[in-house]
Amino acid sequence: MTELPLVVLTNRVFPQTRAAFEGVARVVANEQSEPWSHDQVIERCREAAGLMAFMTDCVDRDFLDQCPNLKVIGAALKGYDNIDVEAASERGIQVTIVPDLLTEPTAELAIGLMIALGRHVPAGDAGIRASGFAGWRPQLYGTGIRNSTVGIVGFGLVGRAIARLLSGFGCRIVAFDANPFEAPGIEAASFENVLKLADIVVLGLPLTEATTGLIDAEAIGRMRHGALLVNPARGSLVDEAAVADALDSGHLGGYAADVFECEDWARPGRPGAIDARLTRPGARTVLTPHIGSAVMSVRREIELSAATSITEALAGKVPAGAVNRPTRQTSIPALTK
Known part of the structure; x- marks a missing residue:
């Protein structure tokens, strides 16, 4: 009797996710809230045919060299900058993502961050907890979305979802994307003009070599004095030290x-922690621990989608979320055009 292939799940998952592999694969899964270290993941993947990867994983060439039996990496992610797709392709490994389930909850959180930041929600909450509440006072006057100009940098799925949610707020929306676009009610503008015009700048870009550090001291200097910056996309789009300087x-x-430079594991020289000036008491910041997709039903769907991609690839099929064409001859066929 042929032994079932081994699949490694590097972070804690829902019971339904594990159940999706029954009769298809043997599963080794992290049962704890804390992720395994890089070395621990490698050790568990040495004999694995499949890997369900998360944001905490860095799958680089060295990792792949130590895991020669891998046939598929099913990322429970939309952005996959932490996976060396080229190296995977060279080794005949299929890489898959979950392309769309994270869009709506991420856009929803972006709106929440905009409101919380502009209306001083954390400062108000902290004040009540520290000193109680004696009634209204003329304090914490902030910035609302209505009658503001909101600039969206990156007008892909997330950027468009943010714009759609903003449509009922009575604000002007200007947007930049590297690819030309037309959208009702949205003013297409250059990157420089979005920064110049917006009262609130929100990012909707993937992390690539071209976008790393895009919002640096120079870009922030082009923004309006007193403008707000919101990043629900990827931490390393922003130079956090430059943000702290500007604050x-x-x-x-x-x-x-909702995202930070220190968690972009595949980036050489990434900071080891968030700039301390952004987290000190009284900082004009709202920081959340990467919860853009942390909606129970959505997270369950994301994991099940990644599990389906892994089982399909192990069965010799090309999963819907495949992002590469493995070049080495394997049991997994290349993508069709």
Whole structure:
């Protein structure tokens, strides 16, 4: 009797996700809330045919060299900058993602971050918890979305979802994307003009070599004095030290982020932690721990989608979420055009 292939799940998953592999594969899964270290993942994947990867994993050439039996990496992700897809292709490994399930919850959180930052929600909450509440006072006047100009940098799925959610807020929306676009009610503008015009700049870009550090000191300097910056996309789109400098000088009115430079594992020289100036008491920041897709039903769907991709690839099929064409001859066929 042929032994079932081994699949490794590097982070804790729903019971339904594990059940999806019954009769198809043997499963080794992380049962804890904390992710395994890079070396621990490699050790568990040495004999594995399949890997369900998460944001905490860095799948580089060295990793793949130590896991020669891998046939498929099913990322429970939309962005896959932490996986060396070229190296995987050279080794005949199929890489798949979950392309669309994260879009709506990420856009929804972006709106929440905009409101929380502009309306000083964290400061108000902290004040009540520290000193109680004695009634209304003329304080914490902030920035609303209505009658503001919101600039969206990156007008792909997430950027368009943010724009759609903003349509009922009575704001002007200007947007930039590297690819020309037309959208009702949206003003297409250059990157520089989006920064110049917007009261609130929100990012909707993937992390690539071209977009890493895009929002640096120079870009922030082009923004309106007192403008707000919101990042629900990828941490390393933003130079956090430059953001902290701009907050200290007063040029930037506030920064909200769900993602941080320190978690972009595949980026050489990434910071080891969030700039301390962004987390100190009284900082004009709203920071959430990468919860853009942390909706129970959505996370379950994401995992099940990744599981389906893995089982399909192991069966010799090309999964719907495949992002590469493996070049080495394997049991997994190349993508059709």
